[in-house]
Amino acid sequence: MLTYDLDAEGLRGLNEALQKQTQETNETQWEVVNPKGSHAIAVGLDAPIDVTVHGSTGYYCGGMNQQATIRVKGSAGPGVAENMMSGTVIIEGDASQYAGATGHGGLLVIKGNASSRCGISMKGIDIVVHGNIGHMSAFMAQAGNLVVCGDAGDALGDSLYEARLFVRGSVKSLGADCVEKEMRPEHIALLSALLEKAESDAKPEEFKRYGSARKLYNFDVDSNTTY
């Protein structure tokens, strides 16, 4: 196991060391201490390594991640796991706005709450939030799954494409063209697997599913007055 003191050794050194790890690396376990809310911790990784950050992080932690497992033992600032391609990012505390934005793949787990715009423009990532999410979440979300064990804020799934949204608690309001949909057995199975991977003991049967009514993004002229 390697320990990196961010306060003493600086951010560039950390990202350089993590980014040069290859597929066959033996240096698979990394501990980062003294993050102190720094920006861009462990971004652009592309190797099957485990990175644990002891403390809270600032903007864009775990951005563009591929393959790596990044665990933050604290809270994360705006844009955590932005544009993630694969791998796993786990936040033990809360996440600030636009968590998992534009993510193409992989799994983002937030054990606390996520604030506004969680999963905005997601393109295939799976996001599981143990707590609540803020307003405008999954705005223009294209693909992937957003699972919320708590409540969702205003305008959930506004201008949604084909991402699936699962919410256990209340939804303050749905955005344009986002509607509640039937939970079929395949959705229960999908949700069950995601909850297990995200270390949540919530029951899939307690969730409601929301998705696109598909009236907006087809540019149906009759929908013109919807927005």
Place this chain on the structure above:
Amino acid sequence: MCGIVGLFLKDKALEPQLGHMLSEMLVTMTDRGPDSAGIAIYGEDQSGQSKITIQSEGGSVDYALLQQELRQALECDVKVTPNSTHAVIEIETARAGQLRNVLQSEHSDIRVMSQGDKIEIYKEVGLPEDVSKRFQVSQMAGSHGIGHTRMATESAVTTDGAHPYSTGPDQCLVHNGSLSNHNALRRKLTREGIKIESENDTEVGAAYLTWKMAEGASLGEALESSLNDLDGFFTFVVGTKDGFGVLRDPIACKPAVLAETDQYVAFGSEYRALVNLPGIEEARVWEPEPATVYFWSH
């Protein structure tokens, strides 16, 4: 961008260190806005005495001479304590209005930064570290304070464009964001008789709050109504004689983090600003909700 920090002390034992902590927090936020910086600090309340913080361009006014002149003009005790380009005038509260009149008629070269029982505002163009050193902020004591570091968007990089803005006696406002209806609102407020000195959007926000409160609203009510009347992006932090408040617009894209312990309430545009505060590891840390007024008072 812009960076905001704020610290409201519950534990009196920390008061001598307020300036030091606030200054350190502000310097951490330098890369959010390196154009200019300022602080409002709430120091000792001497009953019956008012403090008026003034500034002149590059400190061009001779403040010792000003003290003599004011003493002669007002025939009462006036103390002028220079601090770099700024100075704090102390005068019996009952005579403060007359003093303001003298400054206005005789000294167009002097800007009034703030007036009140406790508040002092210091702001200048430059990096937070330089501004903080210039005014020796780390030596200052007080019960609460607010700092701002500016990345200019809506008006030029000048002392007038720097924050905080005073919104009335012992009141101040700092802002991260940009107001888009400030020109229309400036015209409306000017018609109402409110004086607005700069082209800056935040000053209009501050003037709006002053106007609302002059109409009888409490600070909380004025902040609530700003959600309807101000268009644009804002995270506001406000200070009053014994209180400290936070408000974000409904979209809430300008970042904000609050932390609370038994000793203090702290605000930072980012968590980074708070990491060296005592007991931060055990503090309750959260992101303030959009369109929600938060307020603490002594």
